[in-house]
Amino acid sequence: MSKFVKKIKIKKPDDWHVHLRDNNILNKVIKYTGKFYKRAIIMPNLDNPITNCLKGISYRNRILNAMHVNYEFQPLMTCYLTRSTIPQELELGFSKKIFIAAKFYPDCATTNSKTGIKKISDITSVLECMERIGMPLLIHGEEICQNIDIYDREAKFIEKTLDPLRNKFPKLKIVLEHITTKESIEYIKKNDFNYLSATITPHHLILNRNDMFSGGIQPYLYCLPILKKYTHQIALRKAISQGDKHFFLGSDTAPHFHKNKINIFGCAGIFNAPSSLLSYVEVFEEMNALKHLESFCSENGPKFYNMPINKETITIVKKPCRIVKRINVGKDVIIPFLSGKTLRWSLDDKC
Ligand code: NCD
Ligand code: ZN
Numbered sequence: 001m002s003k004f005v006k007k008i009k010i011k012k013p014d015d016w017h018v019h020l021r022d023n024n025i026l027n028k029v030i031k032y033t034g035k036f037y038k039r040a041i042i043m044p045n046l047d048n049p050i051t052n053c054l055k056g057i058s059y060r061n062r063i064l065n066a067m068h069v070n071y072e073f074q075p076l077m078t079c080y081l082t083r084s085t086i087p088q089e090l091e092l093g094f095s096k097k098i099f100i101a102a103k104f105y106p107d108c109a110t111t112n113s114k115t116g117i118k119k120i121s122d123i124t125s126v127l128e129c130m131e132r133i134g135m136p137l138l139i140h141g142e143e144i145c146q147n148i149d150i151y152d153r154e155a156k157f158i159e160k161t162l163d164p165l166r167n168k169f170p171k172l173k174i175v176l177e178h179i180t181t182k183e184s185i186e187y188i189k190k191n192d193f194n195y196l197s198a199t200i201t202p203h204h205l206i207l208n209r210n211d212m213f214s215g216g217i218q219p220y221l222y223c224l225p226i227l228k229k230y231t232h233q234i235a236l237r238k239a240i241s242q243g244d245k246h247f248f249l250g251s252d253t254a255p256h257f258h259k260n261k262i263n264i265f266g267c268a269g270i271f272n273a274p275s276s277l278l279s280y281v282e283v284f285e286e287m288n289a290l291k292h293l294e295s296f297c298s299e300n301g302p303k304f305y306n307m308p309i310n311k312e313t314i315t316i317v318k319k320p321c322r323i324v325k326r327i328n329v330g331k332d333v334i335i336p337f338l339s340g341k342t343l344r345w346s347l348d349d350k351c
Contacts, residue, residue: 016040016249017178022047035069035071038073042076046112139162139174162187180232198248209227245295261335275338324336
């Protein structure tokens with residue numbers, strides 16, 4: 001495929017890392033994910049995290065009820081691991097297809113992770129169970145410690161937690177979520193694709209840490225893992241443009257109210273659902289790698305999760321697309337990533 005392509009047809013993508021929140025926010029944001037993606041892994045870090053099957057079923061119903069637009073959308077639910085998670089609950093949830101995977105948040109690593117995991121040894125029986133039943137473990141891979149620099153958290157996590165975990169549970173299926181560094185790319189590539197893969201966000205492909213401080217501090221670009229150096233950004237871009245199947249689409253779309261982003265303790269998270277797919281297309285185009293767009297967006301994820309690849313297709317056309325400026329939620333507002341900006345590609349709605 002040359003870089004002069006004007007129209008791209010690919011199997012309908014899935015987003016393997018999405019925060020939809022709940023209630024009024026959920027109602028407003030869901031259509032943006034539903035427009036571009038057939039399925040999405042729904043992260044469980046609500047204010048009241050999804051820690052058992054009943055909560056998972058009820059949250060899934062709220063998501064389906066919130067989808068007013070007629071999109072055929074399938075939320076794939078995940079269970080939030082705490083030190084009290086019971087292996088039998090996960091086994092039940094996985095066997096009944098209530099949960100597709102479980103999420104490991106290190107304690108205090110990110111939004112609503114105060115009940116996350118302090119020591120990996122606290123969940124040994126849970127991990128043994130997940131390895132046995134083939135349930136994927138999704139990891140927020142950052143080592144959180146006062147003395148570890150925020151820019152080194154991901155690399156340290158690989159060294160101190162992930163590598164020992166892989167040695168102890170070699171057949172446990174793991175997704176290292178939203179990877180941001182050269183070290184992560186190299187580590188992931190060395191491992192068997194069936195047991196270790198990774199998602200990559202559009203913002204970590206488009207931006208580096210200079211952008212966060214360009215012209216003044218930009219709270220809207222604050223996310224976790226934090227944006228990294230240019231050299232890491234380049235490594236991520238290279239990895240996806242080589243078509244390596246260890247890597248797949250996970251936008252980490254994470255809406256927060258404006259008042260909580262612009263706050264003395266601003267929240268981490270970038271709401272990119274309105275632009276995520278089109279941004280990925282731009283990156284693949286810039287890397288002259290459009291031939292690998294479909295595997296990244298629509299094939300590598302389902303292969304890892306042992307799910308069917310979508311049959312439906314979407315068409316993306318070279319036509320400017322303006323990203324929605326703001327989304328009102330009652331008296332509050334959510335400002336999306338690339339708010340009001342124009343991207344080079346659009347979804348062909350006619351198809
Ligand atoms: C996410 C959120 O707000 O839920 N924030 C973020 O910066 N990415 C959580 C997460 O994935 O870390
Ligand atoms: Zn996330």
